[in-house]
Amino acid sequence: xxxxxxxxxxxxxxxxxxxxxxxxxxxxxxxxxxxxxxxxxxxxxxxxxxxxxxxxxxxxxxxxxxxxxxxxxxxxxxxxxxxxxxxxxxxxxxxxxxxxxxxxxxxxxxxxxxxxxxxxxxxxxxxxxxxxxxxxxxxxxxxxxxxxxxxxxxxxxxxxxxxxxxxxxxxxxxxxxxxxxxxxxxxxxxxxxxxxxxxxxxxxxxxxxxxxxxxxxxxxxxxxxxxxxxxxxxxxxxxxxxxxxxxxxxxxxxxxxxxxxxxxxxxxxxxxxxxxxxxxxxxxxxxxxxxxxxxxxxxxxxxxxxxxxxxxxxxxxxxxxxxxxxxxxxxxxxxxxxxxxxxxxxxxxxxxxxxxxxxxxxxxxxxxxxxxxxxxxxxxxxxxxxxxxxxxxxxxxxxxxxxxxxxxxxxxxxxxxxxxxxxxxxxxxxxxxxxxxxxxxxxxxxxxxxxxxxxxxxxxxxxxxxxxxxxxxxxxxxxxxxxxxxxxxxxxxxxxxxxxxxxxxxxxxxxxxxxxxxxxxxxxxxxxxxxxxxxxxxxxxxxxxxxxxxxxxxxxxxxxxxxxxxxxxxxxxxxxxxxxxxxxxxxxxxxxxxxxxxxxxxxxxxxxxxxxxxxxxxxxxxxxxxxxxxxxxxxxxxxxxxxxxxxxxxxxxxxxxxxxxxxxxxxxxxxxxxxxxxxxxxxxxxxxxxxxxxxxxxxxxxxxxxxxxxxxxxxxx
Ligand SMILES: NC(=O)c1ccc[n+]([C@@H]2O[C@H](COP(=O)([O-])OP(=O)(O)OC[C@H]3O[C@@H](n4cnc5c(N)ncnc54)[C@H](O)[C@@H]3O)[C@@H](O)[C@H]2O)c1
Numbered sequence: 001x002x003x004x005x006x007x008x009x010x011x012x013x014x015x016x017x018x019x020x021x022x023x024x025x026x027x028x029x030x031x032x033x034x035x036x037x038x039x040x041x042x043x044x045x046x047x048x049x050x051x052x053x054x055x056x057x058x059x060x061x062x063x064x065x066x067x068x069x070x071x072x073x074x075x076x077x078x079x080x081x082x083x084x085x086x087x088x089x090x091x092x093x094x095x096x097x098x099x100x101x102x103x104x105x106x107x108x109x110x111x112x113x114x115x116x117x118x119x120x121x122x123x124x125x126x127x128x129x130x131x132x133x134x135x136x137x138x139x140x141x142x143x144x145x146x147x148x149x150x151x152x153x154x155x156x157x158x159x160x161x162x163x164x165x166x167x168x169x170x171x172x173x174x175x176x177x178x179x180x181x182x183x184x185x186x187x188x189x190x191x192x193x194x195x196x197x198x199x200x201x202x203x204x205x206x207x208x209x210x211x212x213x214x215x216x217x218x219x220x221x222x223x224x225x226x227x228x229x230x231x232x233x234x235x236x237x238x239x240x241x242x243x244x245x246x247x248x249x250x251x252x253x254x255x256x257x258x259x260x261x262x263x264x265x266x267x268x269x270x271x272x273x274x275x276x277x278x279x280x281x282x283x284x285x286x287x288x289x290x291x292x293x294x295x296x297x298x299x300x301x302x303x304x305x306x307x308x309x310x311x312x313x314x315x316x317x318x319x320x321x322x323x324x325x326x327x328x329x330x331x332x333x334x335x336x337x338x339x340x341x342x343x344x345x346x347x348x349x350x351x352x353x354x355x356x357x358x359x360x361x362x363x364x365x366x367x368x369x370x371x372x373x374x375x376x377x378x379x380x381x382x383x384x385x386x387x388x389x390x391x392x393x394x395x396x397x398x399x400x401x402x403x404x405x406x407x408x409x410x411x412x413x414x415x416x417x418x419x420x421x422x423x424x425x426x427x428x429x430x431x432x433x434x435x436x437x438x439x440x441x442x443x444x445x446x447x448x449x450x451x452x453x454x455x456x457x458x459x460x461x462x463x464x465x466x467x468x469x470x471x472x473x474x475x476x477x478x479x480x481x482x483x484x485x486x487x488x489x490x491x492x493x494x495x496x497x498x499x500x501x502x503x504x505x506x507x508x509x510x511x512x513x514x515x516x517x518x519x520x521x522x523x524x525x526x527x528x529x530x531x532x533x534x535x536x537x538x539x540x541x542x543x544x545x546x547x548x549x550x551x552x553x554x555x556x557x558x559x560x561x562x563x564x565x566x567x568x569x570x571x572x573x574x575x576x577x578x579x580x581x582x583x584x585x586x587x588x589x590x591x592x593x594x595x596x597x598x599x600x601x602x603x604x605x606x607x608x609x610x611x612x613x614x615x616x617x618x619x620x621x622x623x624x625x626x627x628x629x630x631x632x633x634x635x636x637x638x639x640x641x642x643x644x645x646x647x648x649x650x651x652x653x654x655x656x657x658x659x660x661x662x663x664x665x666x667x668x669x670x671x672x673x674x675x676x677x678x679x680x681x682x683x684x685x686x687x688x689x690x691x692x693x694x695x696x697x698x699x700x701x702x703x704x705x706x707x708x709x710x711x712x713x714x715x716x717x
Contacts, residue, residue: 003033009041015200016050021058028057030113031068032084035091042094051208052200053098055121056105061131066112072284073293081281085146089273092147095120101203101210105196107189110134111171116147119156122211125196126174127189134182135171139252141296142289142668146280150259151272157182158215158226159264163238167253181215235261249538249668251288255279291670298657299493307469307484307496314477316485320344323402325416327358327389330433331405333461336362337490339386347389355389362387365462393423401486403455405433413437414445421447429479431455435506436558439472439499449474455483456503458662466662467492468503493661495654501565502558504648504655505662510562511634513555516543517573518695519627525618526593526605532624538666543631544593545602548586556580571698575613582612630691630699633684636676637702644704652715673715685709
């Protein structure tokens with residue numbers, strides 16, 4: 001990369017133009033060499049005769065994407081962070097201190113360090129293009145803004161709006177940024193350069209004055225909350241809300257509140273920035289931040305992948321037309337995510353009411369976006385028009401891919417697949433969304449099994465990012481690549497897995513949920529176990545709530561399938577056997593381990609469930625540690641076999657990505673196997689050995705895990 005050429009300076013009369021265009025990079029990002037170059041250029045501007053400086057980007061849809069995360073990852077010591085952050089701060093200060101006014105002209109993503117740079121400018125103008133998004137996403141990496149973002153943003157948009165952006169790592173589109181005062185003007189992309197120049201000339205004509213924008217509350221309530229007396233309430237509410245959602249597992253948002261509350265209104269800029277720098281460096285050296293950065297790179301890795309080994313020459317085929325068999329829970333969800341990304345969708349069901357529910361599901365989700373103004377009326381209508389449906393195979397000759405999402409029954413699925421293939425082009429693909437049946441066996445229903453694969457979405461489809469792309473024994477490379485690419489097009493995170501019971505995620509989740517039922521049999525209460533997993537460990541929900549979500553009938557059915565396939569390590573607790581006769585299906589019939597209100601929201605544990613299952617009133621004889629370890633170590637144990645014996649996936653990276661994206665495994669722990677490495681295979685094996693003696697053979701450590709412990713090996717070695 002030519003650093004010199006990456007930031008260019010030119011002059012148009014009295015106007016200096018500073019342009020970012022990192023040579024050899026898709027995006028503009030801030031790292032040490034670029035910051036050094038920026039320093040040089042600013043020095044030149046400072047001593048020039050220019051009366052206004054414009055800062056802009058020459059990249060297509062990127063202003064500045066933020067700091068170079070690769071560089072952050074490479075630093076480990078506190079003094080390295082301290083040096084980089086304080087140098088960065090002083091370079092951003094140079095912009096603020098230039099003798100002439102500065103205008104940031106923004107088109108495309110303006111994140112992190114990019115946003116901090118524009119905050120140091122006097123004026124900000126942005127294009128109204130949907131690619132223009134401004135924000136400070138640092139907390140998503142376990143950090144806080146370190147180049148002055150915590151200090152400057154509240155002064156520009158007020159404390160409340162600043163907390164909203166920084167604590168949630170949010171980005172805002174230009175019209176919203178204009179409304180909150182983050183930018184001063186918002187114009188069409190086609191006239192951004194002209195308008196910026198016009199504005200620069202006007203500023204010169206008015207005497208080229210610097211300005212320090214100070215937030216002006218818009219109403220009385222705002223005024224009170226932003227006042228010296230009101231602010232403590234705002235900060236305390238912010239802390240409370242962070243603790244409610246994170247249970248204290250994510251230190252960055254709390255530190256951000258701390259830094260903002262200490263520095264807001266502080267006259268001494270150097271001291272305010274020192275406090276911010278200290279906060280950044282404290283966080284940057286934590287495991288939480290390291291783990292969140294690990295996750296960031298896992299997601300980047302998928303963006304570059306094709307789903308195929310490097311040796312394969314196959315490539316993905318474009319998918320414009322998608323058929324969906326079954327407009328139920330999953331089919332309706334899949335139709336929504338595909339059409340939302342511009343794919344033409346046709347649903348086929350055997351039941352008109354199901355079709356209507358499928359349409360309604362998609363309609364309601366878009367209506368919510370319309371109400372929130374995330375899309376406009378035109379986009380709303382465009383998306384709706386992309387979904388059609390019927391009871392016959394009309395239009396299936398045009399389909400590039402058909403996703404099957406009908407009842408979970410091998411014989412019915414095979415028959416329907418054979419029938420569907422008759423109506424499709426020979427080069428078109430059928431993918432099944434089955435969660436428990438063999439893809440290889442099912443492919444026998446297709447006249448050409450090479451054109452058949454698994455595409456396993458998670459429920460609810462619009463919220464869960466993971467798609468398991470399942471390669472059957474005969475699935476062709478082109479089909480794998482096409483389904484992988486289609487998943488990405490639908491905004492999902494695909495992971496290629498081999499065919500096998502439960503593929504990857506369900507194979508690991510089932511033993512974990514089954515172990516929770518044993519805890520119940522041993523006298524633990526549902527509340528105590530679920531609360532431990534949520535509050536202590538950071539899971540989005542506990543195993544009992546999860547079983548209710550999946551459906552208790554489904555859990556029992558799949559457990560039986562697993563027992564057949566995996567043998568002694570899968571056992572069903574007596575209370576699980578008893579569950580079958582109680583008519584409790586979980587959320588779907590409003591009756592499970594929990595009760596549900598009319599809207600279908602989970603209310604509280606159903607205290608009648610213990611007697612229903614033939615259990616005595618719970619007396620909670622086990623420690624939280626044991627409850628957590630037994631469930632989590634079951635997953636790790638099963639994973640060692642799935643990874644090293646059955647090669648369901650190739651790397652621990654894929655396991656961690658799949659568990660975070662498919663189950664909500666706590667991101668701050670870096671994934672299941674990063675967590676396993678943090679406690680060590682020897683400890684896990686020792687504990688499993690002792691649980692196996694007292695609680696049953698299912699808990700015996702598997703050979704691959706045992707071998708790891710013997711050689712003190714980690715999953716990420
Ligand atoms: N629900 C989940 O949480 C979940 C998650 C992942 C995968 N899956 C899998 O997705 C598939 C569908 O599950 P679901 O929960 O959406 O089921 P569902 O019962 O909500 O929907 C199934 C739909 O298929 C229709 N159907 C049945 N036979 C058909 C046929 N011959 N042609 C066209 N349509 C037909 C039904 O009328 C119904 O509308 C199953 O294989 C299931 O294992 C479900």
